[in-house]
Amino acid sequence: LVTGVQTCALPISSDVEVVVTITGKQETVLYDGREKTVRDYTVSSNNDLYTADDFTFNGTAEAKGTDAGEYPMGLKEADFQNTNSNFGKVKFVVNDGSLKITRRNVTLTSGSGEKV
Numbered sequence: 001l002v003t004g005v006q007t008c009a010l011p012i013s014s015d016v017e018v019v020v021t022i023t024g025k026q027e028t029v030l031y032d033g034r035e036k037t038v039r040d041y042t043v044s045s046n047n048d049l050y051t052a053d054d055f056t057f058n059g060t061a062e063a064k065g066t067d068a069g070e071y072p073m074g075l076k077e078a079d080f081q082n083t084n085s086n087f088g089k090v091k092f093v094v095n096d097g098s099l100k101i102t103r104r105n106v107t108l109t110s111g112s113g114e115k116v
Contacts, residue, residue: 017089018047022080024061024073024097031104037064038099041075047087054084055092063099073097 020043027038039062043052059079065071075096082090 015089016047017091018045018050018087019091019093020045020050020055020080021093021095022075023095024063024075026098026100028100028102031068031101033066035064035066036099036101037062038073038097041073041097050084050087050090054082054087055090056081056083061097063097065099065101068101068103071099071101 022041022043024041025038027036029036041061045051057080059075061073061075063071063073073096075094077092077094080092080094084090
């Protein structure tokens, strides 16, 4: 026979490691002389209860450039910090994002064989 109700809060602590994969966005564009930018990253986790709201990011998720070449974002594991005390073991696996600007093919055509 239950004669009363008692409420208590129990932490949901887990000893199971949560693996969070951060993947920086990647973009390849053709050179046109103007600055290009790629921003942001995607988040996935091996635990559906752990989301992007459960960590902080202290960095810049951006790569930009003007000339042909590859520009990394520079994302690293140290940029991400777990803020949810319900998850004691969180590992961040980071795949850096980048911007790749490819060279534009140029064809020079002469109107004659003469040099001026």
